[in-house]
Amino acid sequence: xxxxxxxxxxxxxxxxxxxxxAQVKGYPTWTVxxxxxxxxxxxxxxxxxxxxxxxxxAVDWPASAGAVTQVAASAPAAxxxxxxxxxxxxxxxxxxxxxxxxxxxxxxxxxxxxxIHSLYGIYMAADWQEREVYDLFGINFEGHPNLKRVLTxxxxxxxxxxxxxxxxxxxxx
Amino acid sequence: xxxxxxxLPKIEALPGGSxxxxxxxxxxxxxxxxSMWPLTFGLACCAIEMMxxxxxxxxxxxxxxxxxxxxxxxxxxxxxxxVAKKMxxxxxxxxxxMPEPKFVIxxxxxxxxxxxxxxxxxxxxxxxxxxxxDVYLPGCPPRPEALMYAVIKLQEKIRKMKVKNYHGATAxxxxxxxxxx
Numbered sequence: 001x002x003x004x005x006x007x008x009x010x011x012x013x014x015x016x017x018x019x020x021x022a023q024v025k026g027y028p029t030w031t032v033x034x035x036x037x038x039x040x041x042x043x044x045x046x047x048x049x050x051x052x053x054x055x056x057x058a059v060d061w062p063a064s065a066g067a068v069t070q071v072a073a074s075a076p077a078a079x080x081x082x083x084x085x086x087x088x089x090x091x092x093x094x095x096x097x098x099x100x101x102x103x104x105x106x107x108x109x110x111x112x113x114x115x116i117h118s119l120y121g122i123y124m125a126a127d128w129q130e131r132e133v134y135d136l137f138g139i140n141f142e143g144h145p146n147l148k149r150v151l152t153x154x155x156x157x158x159x160x161x162x163x164x165x166x167x168x169x170x171x172x173x
Numbered sequence: 174x175x176x177x178x179x180x181l182p183k184i185e186a187l188p189g190g191s192x193x194x195x196x197x198x199x200x201x202x203x204x205x206x207x208s209m210w211p212l213t214f215g216l217a218c219c220a221i222e223m224m225x226x227x228x229x230x231x232x233x234x235x236x237x238x239x240x241x242x243x244x245x246x247x248x249x250x251x252x253x254x255x256v257a258k259k260m261x262x263x264x265x266x267x268x269x270x271m272p273e274p275k276f277v278i279x280x281x282x283x284x285x286x287x288x289x290x291x292x293x294x295x296x297x298x299x300x301x302x303x304x305x306x307d308v309y310l311p312g313c314p315p316r317p318e319a320l321m322y323a324v325i326k327l328q329e330k331i332r333k334m335k336v337k338n339y340h341g342a343t344a345x346x347x348x349x350x351x352x353x354x
Contacts, residue, residue, distance in 0.1 A: 151259070151295075152259065152295055153259045155258075156258075156294075160294045170258070172258050172297045172298075
């Protein structure tokens with residue numbers, strides 16, 4: 001089944017699921033409402049045999065002026081402008097190995113107390129991937145069984161890939 | 174196969190050839206710097222150059238440098254690569270497991286001072302912040318010849334060690350750089 005048909009099928013069930021303006025490397029890129037992410041992935045897995053979670057990552061779009069101008073200047077023209085959004089954008093790459101289709105799902109969550117449903121249970125690969133996103137961005141994945149830091153040491157203060165991260169010198173500095 | 178005593182200036186062979194005299198410092202240092210066994214231990218791309226130095230083209234073993242899989246048998250630690258903060262505690266731990274006298278070569282810019290990661294949140298800016306270092310080897314990464322040169326420099330350092338003065342430790346270790354965090 002081509003990606004277009006899958007998109008129409010999903011759109012019929014989930015209001016707010018639209019194609020994104022910015023395409024990721026030519027993959028079909030869809031914007032999903034945050035509360036619909038887990039049911040969308042569940043249907044992709046069970047009905048359309050999307051059985052492989054390639055990647056989970058996040059992008060920080062802060063509202064503060066200083067950080068935003070820096071980001072907007074370096075971002076490509078096709079990317080949505082960041083001014084005043086104040087969101088975390090989560091990016092998921094999901095593949096169907098049997099048919100060779102790979103889709104990119106994006107969803108935005110507010111930057112204040114960011115939280116989203118975990119994909120653990122649908123994709124086991126989400127375990128460490130979501131731990132990494134939690135470690136570097138501080139996004140809370142609800143329902144994750146073991147959400148703790150994976151890359152940085154336990155003594156790390158704050159979440160380093162946030163644009164407003166300020167490094168606190170530790171015992172090794 | 175015997176030892177060619179004529180090539181060793183500090184050993185004096187008595188007539189007849191069955192007795193030779195040497196100072197204990199010379200004999201101990203000679204054996205130490207002829208069999209410096211490093212720990213098999215690599216952290217980043219410098220480890221590739223270190224492995225090349227062990228392999229047949231450069232053949233470290235002709236200098237007595239023979240990698241050991243356990244810190245209990247190792248004399249030298251090549252810190253070959255970037256020291257992440259998460260790796261700092263294991264490095265201190267295996268350093269403490271090595272028997273005295275022990276030596277450290279900081280290989281590459283990252284192990285010297287952090288290198289390209291000088292302002293990173295996750296990298297220790299130089300392995301000398303956590304363990305004492307005997308030889309600093311710059312380069313990114315240093316070639317195997319450079320690592321050999323560092324080993325030769327360390328051998329020169331070992332030759333100057335005195336059992337009486339330093340109790341088997343290097344001068345750096347003796348003056349208190351051993352305060353580990």
